[in-house]
Amino acid sequence: MxxxxxxxxxxxxxxxxxxxxxxxxxxxxxxxxxxxxxxxxxxxxxxxxxxxxxxxxxxxxxxxxxxxxxxxxxxxxxxxxxxxxxxxxxxxxxxxxxxxxxxxxxxxxxxxxxxxxxxxxxxxxxxxxxxxxxxxxxxxxxxxxxxxxxxxxxxxxxxxxxxxxxxxxxxxxxxxxxxxxxxxxxxxxxxxxxxxxxxxxxxxxxxxxxxxxxxxxxxxxxxxxxxxxxxxxxGFDERLARRRHAASRLIDLVGDVPGLIPILATSGEQPNGYSALWRILLPEPRRLCRRLAEVGVINSVGTFDLRAAHLHPACRPLHPASCPRAAHAADCLLAVPVPDDDTRLTEIATLIRTEISAW
Structure with a gap:
């Protein structure tokens, strides 16, 4: 096109x-x-x-x-x-x-x-x-x-x-x-x-x-x-290729950090690299995500307060049933939207490693 x-x-x-x-x-x-x-x-x-x-x-x-x-x-x-x-x-x-x-x-x-x-x-x-x-x-x-x-x-x-x-x-x-x-x-x-x-x-x-x-x-x-x-x-095809590369690179730059496990694609999936995803295995993961947001790592939980929908205040009038695994998954999720800028990728990776290691 x-x-x-x-x-x-x-x-x-x-x-x-x-x-x-x-x-x-x-x-x-x-x-x-x-x-x-x-x-x-x-x-x-x-x-x-x-x-x-x-x-x-x-x-x-x-x-x-x-x-x-x-x-x-x-x-x-x-x-x-x-x-x-x-x-x-x-x-x-x-x-x-x-x-x-x-x-x-x-x-x-x-x-x-x-x-x-x-x-x-x-x-x-x-x-x-x-x-x-x-x-x-x-x-x-x-x-x-x-x-x-x-x-x-x-x-x-x-x-x-x-x-x-x-x-x-x-x-x-x-x-x-x-x-x-x-x-x-x-x-x-x-x-x-x-x-x-x-x-x-x-x-x-x-x-x-x-x-x-x-x-x-x-x-x-x-x-x-x-x-x-x-x-x-x-320009979509070029942008898609860059985003996939950037997401993979960010996960590689963060590397092995105790308490942080990458969420990889399942069989048959080829994600677009919209976010780099990890599961947090540390105490108070939501507070950790908020801390990451404070130091400049935009993420779904810490920045946008992602939580299981049945726990969202706006959903209370719907009288939703409890979904405990979804609540736990949301609390432990680190989802970081991926920028194209390589310098920024390195900065984000350093911040994640530093904050996770200090937690």
Whole structure:
């Protein structure tokens, strides 16, 4: 893919902004995203959360329905399910650290369950084949939260293209970014049409449902952001290779430190290097993560307060069941987003080694 000149592209976008129905860049971005991921349809929206919400609504999931999702997830995934008026049912982590325990998931399927929503934190997914088999056997939609998994593969297939739909973020820091934004991928033409209608107040009708015959919302991606995302997408392959190399290098630079165990990809996984991942085997791991954040090591627990969703204050009104393995996994997780800068990698590795050794 040729890389567009960002300044020329933005000048073109600004010149066309008086057009009340202009959607040139968003449409081009959708075509390019679909081609890059090898799927039939892409729908761009205003955020990764919006992509998840839109995918659920486009599948008719709503009031009275249940969605299974890992307790070890970010709060934005939970928010999307609640925004769809469905009920999130949290599934515990597996006994060996798997992101989602299949036996627990199977035990929580009820007649109201409509979908299972795996979350590929750090660009990793665990045993997605077994989860897909469980979903198929129970006639559930598999909708992937791939917001951190651009370019990650599972047995050769891109994450976000394995389920009924895959949802991605374009927020800054992602491997494809426009500052803010998101998109969903699908091979289902009906889902794509309903998603397109929903994200623009149903002004663009889906088949058999005339324009404005349903309530939608404004999840449109602004044209300047779509243009920036096209520039980012054009350099994606190179950025993906750099990120994978940087993640591997950071783990190597940290090396063997007592109490810190790298979390490696499972069989069939090829992560994108979004984060370098370790398991902490030291006392008070959450406080240690906060200490690392204080000295400049950005990490999911210490910086962003990642915790098992059933323990999140915002989830208390949902009356969630306890998921103790997920709580332990979150507490012991060190997930460090990886920069491209080699000098910064060395600085981060030194800080991690120093703080862990002193703990």
């Amino acid at each position: 040729n890389t567009p000149d960002p300044m020329a592209l933005l000048e073109r976008v600004v010149a066309r902004m008086p057009d009340p129905v202009g959607r040139e860049q968003a449409s081009l971005l959708e075509t390019e995203l679909a081609a890059t991921h090898g799927v039939a349809h892409a729908v761009v929206v205003s955020s990764g959360t919006a992509a998840l919400h839109t995918a659920l609504v486009a599948r008719g999931i709503g009031e009275g329905d249940e969605v299974l999702l890992p307790a070890l997830t970010v709060i934005m995934t939970v928010a999307a399910v609640v925004q769809a008026r469905a009920h999130p049912v949290f599934v515990d982590a597996g006994p060996d650290g798997e992101p989602l325990d299949l036996a627990d998931a199977a035990s929580k399927i009820t007649p109201r369950t409509r979908a299972v929503l795996p979350v590929h934190l750090g660009g990793q997914c665990g045993d997605l084949d077994a989860l897909a088999e469980l979903a198929a056997s129970a006639q559930l939609d598999l909708i992937e939260d791939a917001c951190q998994a651009h370019g990650s593969r599972y047995h050769g297939r891109l994450l976000g293209t394995i389920g009924r739909a895959g949802c991605f973020s374009l927020k800054d820091g992602k491997l494809i970014s426009s500052g803010e934004g998101g998109y969903l991928l699908t091979d289902d033409p009906d889902l794509a049409a309903r998603a397109t209608a929903f994200q623009s107040h149903w002004q663009i009708p889906a088949a058999g449902e005339p324009a404005l015959s349903r309530l939608g919302t404004n999840y449109r991606l602004a044209e300047p952001l779509a243009a920036l995302a096209r520039v980012s997408l054009a």
